Amino acid sequence: MDIEIFPHRILGADTTEKLLNDIESLDEVKRTVLQGPRLPPQDDIDRRYGDRRIITVNGEEVELKVKTGRIWIELYEDVGIEKIRSICDEHIKNGFDINTSKSQYIRKQRTVTDDIKYGSGTELPEEFIGISDTRSQFKDNVDILRRDQGE
Amino acid sequence: MAQFYPGTSQVAQNRRNFTNPEYELEVLREISDEDVVKLLGHRAPGEEYKSVHPPLDEMDEPDDIIRELVEPIDGAKAGDRVRYIQFVDSMYFAPAQPYLRARSYLNRYRGVDTGTLSGRQIIEARERDVERISKELLENEYFDPARTGIRGSGVHGHSLRLDENGLMFDMLRRQVFNKETGKVEMVKDQIGHELDEPVVLGEPLDEETLRAKTTIYRIDGEAYKDDADAVEVLNKIFVTRSNYGYNPEL
Structure with a gap:
């Protein structure tokens, strides 16, 4: 099943890093999508004041491309929700909602756009469907953490 | 006594404070005249005011009783251009909001024109008056x-x-949070031209102060429906307008 974490404020890199490390270390979590507004362009202002940095999740370096507005998580089991709630309580200071009302937050079926992008004949592994923005390059948006590769 | 706004809640009181020209608003920070000119972006600091007409004293004006009654504001006397400053107030417990700004500007300042939109509020006046007003407002x-x-x-x-960190979204990144000093700095002027030196606007107010100072009714702060007095007056206005068009004779 899918859940959505909706923080009441857009999260910065530090909180996102802590949150993702704890969430990714749970066995119940299958995959995670960060959704939110894109980070501003890399210029002098961004270098001086910006929040852009490379975060480390489970030992893997992940470059943040967006500000964390929502986190969609696919779970193997429902019991993960309470664990995620306690992780969020710990790291998100300004309040959050955990939404479970939709049956899925991450798309599970291949679409026509996928066919056009990757070719209708190519096989796209199931776990890669729906995790990248359909209007951008797959490699720009998806980081594969080594821990999940054997599963 | 003038009646500015009904209600018994803190929000209503804050609205009255802003709207009442007799009430002296608390000064929370200091921004120099030069910095105000820089962030307005209408002229370079130290530059002469451009004018659109000669000073009123030098002009041959027709005799008019109104001209004698109304003292012109400084900018009009000198013949300055009309310039503006525009503010955007976050829904998340910003101290002011557009409609309140309009009401209070018109009560507090002479010779201004103000425009209200859902998310922003502009005030226009002669250039040197805009600078004086901007400094006060900031x-x-x-x-x-x-x-x-x-x-x-x-x-x-x-x-x-x-x-x-509490900052409102800004697509042009004019006001940015300096993590080292904990202060908000303005790195661009109000229309997004980069400044040579950032203007320090000071520390953001903390959440408690904002909630105490806000003029916005919110369900997670003070809800409008809980302010019975304000709702009653609104209801009365609505009914008299709908039924009689405010005409007591009908």
């Missing part, structure tokens, strides 16, 4: 460096979620 309770934006263009953001 230094006192009207302004919070994080929840209020000085935005001549690219105003989007008043209803968006705040950043984790």
Whole structure:
């Protein structure tokens, strides 16, 4: 099943890093999508004041491309929700909602756009469907953490 | 006694404070005249005011009783151009909001024109008066460096979620949070031209102060429906307007 974490404020890199490390270390979590507004362009202002940095999740370096507005998580089991709630309580200071009302937050079926992008004949592994923005390059948006590769 | 706003809640009291020209608003920060000129972006600091007509004293004006009665404001006397400052107030407990700004500006300042939109509020006046008014608005309770934006263009953001550090979204990144000093700095002028040196606007007010100073009714703050007095007056206005068009004779 899918859940959505909706923080009441857009999260910065530090909180996102802590949150993702704890969430990714749970066995119940299958995959995670960060959704939110894109980070501003890399210029002098961004270098001086910006929040852009490379975060480390489970030992893997992940470059943040967006500000964390929502986190969609696919779970193997429902019991993960309470664990995620306690992780969020710990790291998100300004309040959050955990939404479970939709049956899925991450798309599970291949679409026509996928066919056009990757070719209708190519096989796209199931776990890669729906995790990248359909209007951008797959490699720009998806980081594969080594821990999940054997599963 | 003038009646400015009904209600018994703190929000109603704050609205009365802003709207009452007799009430002296608390000065929370200091911004120099030069910095105000820089962030307005209408002229370079130290530059002469450009004018659109000769000073009124030198002009041959027709005899008119109104001209004698009304003392012109300084900018009009000198013949300055009309210039503006525009603010955006976040829905998340910003100290002021557009309609209140309009009411209070018109009660507090002479010779201004003000325009209200859902998310932004512009005030226009002669250049030197705009500078004087801007300085007041930036230094006192009207302004919070994080929840209020000085935005001549690219105003989007008043209803968006705040950043984790409390700043309102700004697509042009004019007001930015300096993590080292904990202060908000303005790195561009109000329409987005980069400044040579950032203008320090000071520390954002903390959440408690903002909630105490806000003029916005919110369900997670003070809800409008809980302010029975304000709702009653609104209801009365609505009914008399709908039924009789405000005409007591009908």
